[in-house]
Amino acid sequence: MRERDLIAIKEAGQIGETIRRTRLFEIKEFAPMHYALLLILALLAVPATAQDLDKGKEINGTCAGCHGEYGAGGKKGEYPRIAGQRAAYIEHSLRSFRARTRINIPMFPYTQERELHDEDIRDVAAYLTSIELPTKWPEFKDTDDALARLTATEKVMIIPRVDGNLDNGKDIFQKQCASCHGKTAKGRGKFPMLVGQYTNYLMRQMEAYIRGERAHDEDNSRGILATLKPSDLQDILAYVTTLQDPQE
Numbered sequence: 309m310r311e312r313d314l315i316a317i318k319e320a321g322q323i324g325e326t327i328r329r330t331r332l333f334e335i336k337e338f339a340p341m342h343y344a345l346l347l348i349l350a351l352l353a354v355p356a357t358a359q360d361l362d363k364g365k366e367i368n369g370t371c372a373g374c375h376g377e378y379g380a381g382g383k384k385g386e387y388p389r390i391a392g393q394r395a396a397y398i399e400h401s402l403r404s405f406r407a408r409t410r411i412n413i414p415m416f417p418y419t420q421e422r423e424l425h426d427e428d429i430r431d432v433a434a435y436l437t438s439i440e441l442p443t444k445w446p447e448f449k450d451t452d453d454a455l456a457r458l459t460a461t462e463k464v465m466i467i468p469r470v471d472g473n474l475d476n477g478k479d480i481f482q483k484q485c486a487s488c489h490g491k492t493a494k495g496r497g498k499f500p501m502l503v504g505q506y507t508n509y510l511m512r513q514m515e516a517y518i519r520g521e522r523a524h525d526e527d528n529s530r531g532i533l534a535t536l537k538p539s540d541l542q543d544i545l546a547y548v549t550t551l552q553d554p555q556e
């Protein structure tokens with residue numbers, strides 16, 4: 309009785325071993341096919357997700373009239389910088405303008421369905437987010453010609469420092485804003501980048517939030533800004549201008 313049990317157990321173990329080996333064999337045999345399948349799936353997925361940067365650049369031609377060829381904005385912040393901004397936030401902003409949940413009279417006609425449908429919004433956002441505006445003047449070699457110098461300097465964007473209590477600004481920013489806008493104010497996902505943006509544009513937006521003309525966040529973080537003194541807002545912006553160059 310006992311011996312029979314032992315034999316049965318041994319046999320079961322052997323069967324198990326055989327099954328395991330067969331599985332290993334099958335996995336080895338099929339691995340190349342799995343890879344091939346993954347490759348095909350990856351190739352199929354690319355056209356569905358990648359945005360058309362050339363198309364985005366072309367669309368940006370209509371934006372350049374106000375925001376500049378490289379999206380650096382202008383007129384001292386009447387037109388905000390849009391280059392290097394988070395793609396998800398650019399898309400969200402354009403949809404908000406189109407739906408008039410954020411009022412932007414100059415831009416409204418450009419965002420109408422005929423002008424800018426969803427695919428265009430994704431393409432132009434992908435293009436704008438890819439533009440890097442350096443915060444340092446390039447160093448030139450004697451051999452660089454005038455045109456090379458001009459092209460290299462054209463994109464440089466440095467926001468001037470502004471007066472304010474930097475310690476207070478830092479304290480409030482890191483405690484109350486960094487969780488969404490990031491420790492270095494570069495933004496995150498749909499939360500916009502604030503560093504490198506015109507100071508007076510940012511101030512105008514904060515005032516609009518406080519007046520309730522623009523909605524700051526779904527969970528109503530407009531409340532955060534409304535609890536701050538005007539001098540706090542100034543201090544935060546002064547602090548943000550110090551974040552442009554991480555080496556400093």
Ligand code: HEC
Pocket residue numbers: 367368370371372373374375386387388389390397398401402411412414415418424432500512
């Ligand atoms: C006629 C001028 C004009 C044109 C053309 C224009 N914009 Fe704007 N845009 C503005 C102004 C003005 C604002 C700022 C509105 C405000 O103060 O709230 C703005 C704001 C924005 C913002 C929000 C920025 C932020 O930080 O919240 C984005 C994104 C934007 N524009 C993208 C575009 C794109 C993309 C195009 C081209 C399809 C475009 N704009 C064309 C004038 C223009």
Ligand code: HEC
Pocket residue numbers: 400404410480481484485486487488489498499500501502505510511513514522523524525526529532533544
């Ligand atoms: C819970 C997340 C969250 C927190 C915390 C937060 N923000 Fe924001 N902020 C957002 C979102 C989302 C937007 C974009 C809203 C929209 O679509 O208009 C935004 C937009 C802004 C803008 C406008 C940017 C632009 O380009 O137009 C400014 C300025 C701003 N926030 C400042 C602050 C400051 C200062 C604090 C801290 C006192 C703060 N935020 C805290 C989520 C947050």
